[in-house]
Amino acid sequence: MLKLQDADLLRQQAYLNGVWQDALDGDRFAVHNPATGEVIAYVPNMGRIETQAGIAAANVAWASWRKKTAKERSGLLRRWFDLIIENTDDLAAIMTAEQGKPLAEARGEIGYAASFIEWFAEEGKRVCGDTLQTPAADKRLLVIKEPIGVCAAITPWNFPAAMITRKAGPALAAGCTMIIKPAESTPLSALALAVLAERAGIPAGVLSVVTGKAREIGEEMTSNPLVRKLSFTGSTQVGRILMAQSAPTIKKLSLELGGNAPFIVFEDADLDAAVLGAMASKYRNAGQTCVCANRLYVHDRVYDTFAAKLVAAVSRLKVGNGLEPDVDQGPLINEAAVEKIEAHIADALQKGASLLFGGQRHALGQTFFEPTVLAGVDSSMLVAKEETFGPLAPLFRFHSDAEVIAMANESEFGLASYFYSRDIGRVWRVAEALEYGMVGINTGLISNEIAPFGGVKQSGLGREGSHYGMDDYLVIKYLCMGGL
Numbered sequence: 001m002l003k004l005q006d007a008d009l010l011r012q013q014a015y016l017n018g019v020w021q022d023a024l025d026g027d028r029f030a031v032h033n034p035a036t037g038e039v040i041a042y043v044p045n046m047g048r049i050e051t052q053a054g055i056a057a058a059n060v061a062w063a064s065w066r067k068k069t070a071k072e073r074s075g076l077l078r079r080w081f082d083l084i085i086e087n088t089d090d091l092a093a094i095m096t097a098e099q100g101k102p103l104a105e106a107r108g109e110i111g112y113a114a115s116f117i118e119w120f121a122e123e124g125k126r127v128c129g130d131t132l133q134t135p136a137a138d139k140r141l142l143v144i145k146e147p148i149g150v151c152a153a154i155t156p157w158n159f160p161a162a163m164i165t166r167k168a169g170p171a172l173a174a175g176c177t178m179i180i181k182p183a184e185s186t187p188l189s190a191l192a193l194a195v196l197a198e199r200a201g202i203p204a205g206v207l208s209v210v211t212g213k214a215r216e217i218g219e220e221m222t223s224n225p226l227v228r229k230l231s232f233t234g235s236t237q238v239g240r241i242l243m244a245q246s247a248p249t250i251k252k253l254s255l256e257l258g259g260n261a262p263f264i265v266f267e268d269a270d271l272d273a274a275v276l277g278a279m280a281s282k283y284r285n286a287g288q289t290c291v292c293a294n295r296l297y298v299h300d301r302v303y304d305t306f307a308a309k310l311v312a313a314v315s316r317l318k319v320g321n322g323l324e325p326d327v328d329q330g331p332l333i334n335e336a337a338v339e340k341i342e343a344h345i346a347d348a349l350q351k352g353a354s355l356l357f358g359g360q361r362h363a364l365g366q367t368f369f370e371p372t373v374l375a376g377v378d379s380s381m382l383v384a385k386e387e388t389f390g391p392l393a394p395l396f397r398f399h400s401d402a403e404v405i406a407m408a409n410e411s412e413f414g415l416a417s418y419f420y421s422r423d424i425g426r427v428w429r430v431a432e433a434l435e436y437g438m439v440g441i442n443t444g445l446i447s448n449e450i451a452p453f454g455g456v457k458q459s460g461l462g463r464e465g466s467h468y469g470m471d472d473y474l475v476i477k478y479l480c481m482g483g484l
């Protein structure tokens with residue numbers, strides 16, 4: 001069983017209105033360790049009624065939370081941040097157990113997750129309005145910014161902690177309250193964060209976590225008129241459903257959806273740096289991030305050298321249970337994830353690609369999969385169009401800048417993109433030509449709390465992190481003072 005320094009962090013109840021509770025009908029579902037198949041815990045299988053109550057409580061709590069000064073809210077968030085950092089080891093162990101990522105990566109995610117709370121605790125104090133030029137001598141025009149109100153969040157399993165703090169941080173700092181539905185595979189990280197929020201003194205109802213039936217909870221969150229904003233991170237398909245469901249009540253939306261990141265290696269690139277970047281971008285979290293390199297475009301002149309260097313690096317990756325030392329790649333989240341990568345590989349091989357490394361389920365069984373490299377990939381193959389969300393690097397060959405930019409932009413998605421070049425003119429031209437919300441230039445790691453994370457096209461709406469991230473939780477109010 002999971003050994004923690006503070007066993008109280010592992011909760012099997014949901015946290016609504018400051019109360020730890022079971023589903024009304026007592027129903028529960030199991031949370032599994034993907035590395036072993038073992039059940040780690042059971043959590044409440046809640047639905048519409050519990051969600052409705054949680055939203056009502058968030059609405060009551062909002063009245064007093066919004067009246068606190070930004071500094072008061074900041075102090076509570078800062079305490080939450082400190083507690084998250086102090087409990088890094090336990091939070092990472094819980095995350096690795098339910099999600100599978102190596103412990104070092106889980107620890108990294110806890111630091112990354114906490115950084116959003118710290119950042120927005122500070123940023124909340126810097127929300128400012130405006131005074132505008134007056135169009136008439138007896139009038140004055142002012143703009144103030146107010147919290148939008150009760151927010152709902154639906155989060156994915158690939159970053160069980162960071163996808164919560166990236167939403168809750170700005171929401172709470174802005175003076176909003178939030179009810180969160182974590183992914184079914186990884187509710188324990190969310191509940192552990194709620195324990196620490198409670199200990200930090202964040203008042204009842206300001207932050208709630210509801211676990212259970214995704215569709216039912218989502219329907220309540222999107223249809224309830226008390227909810228003024230929904231923030232979702234997950235697949236484009238579910239994002240479309242939630243957007244449609246939110247239409248009748250005209251909710252403000254933040255959507256962080258799928259990606260299909262191109263990773264371009266130009267002929268003037270530092271190839272060793274490009275391999276390092278590709279490894280970080282592609283194989284982190286076993287390829288299960290929405291900003292993972294999904295299509296690797298390599299210039300004809302350096303294609304064979306890059307492929308050989310990449311295969312050498314990939315062959316050194318250690319696959320295993322994330323709780324064991326030195327493991328680089330854990331299991332995939334579930335059987336469906338394994339089937340998707342298998343389908344992508346089979347489709348590519350059948351259409352003429354060749355296997356340079358891996359390609360099979362790993363000998364460890366469960367949902368472990370070999371880190372894989374495919375060469376000779378072209379745009380007719382599934383991997384060119386769909387996000388694989390697994391440890392598969394498909395190598396495409398290109399001959400000119402115009403050709404590769406066209407191929408890179410040939411996607412309904414527009415989240416992250418990457419390229420390697422040392423030519424300053426090309427760097428600007430390519431950076432501006434890529435139709436993506438984020439561009440990594442000579443780096444494979446771009447996410448941090450200071451930067452605006454988000455996409456264009458069908459990758460979503462809004463930005464998270466950075467000072468822009470506050471805007472998603474604020475509304476502008478215009479005051480016109482007349483009769484002066």
Ligand code: ADP
Nearest residue numbers: 154155156182183184214215218233234235238
């Ligand atoms: P993934 O493919 O990464 O699992 P999903 O979009 O399916 O992405 O899941 C992301 C989050 O959305 C999870 O918390 C999941 O429970 C939730 N979810 C999935 N389907 C729905 C739905 N119909 N309504 C509301 N939430 C949903």
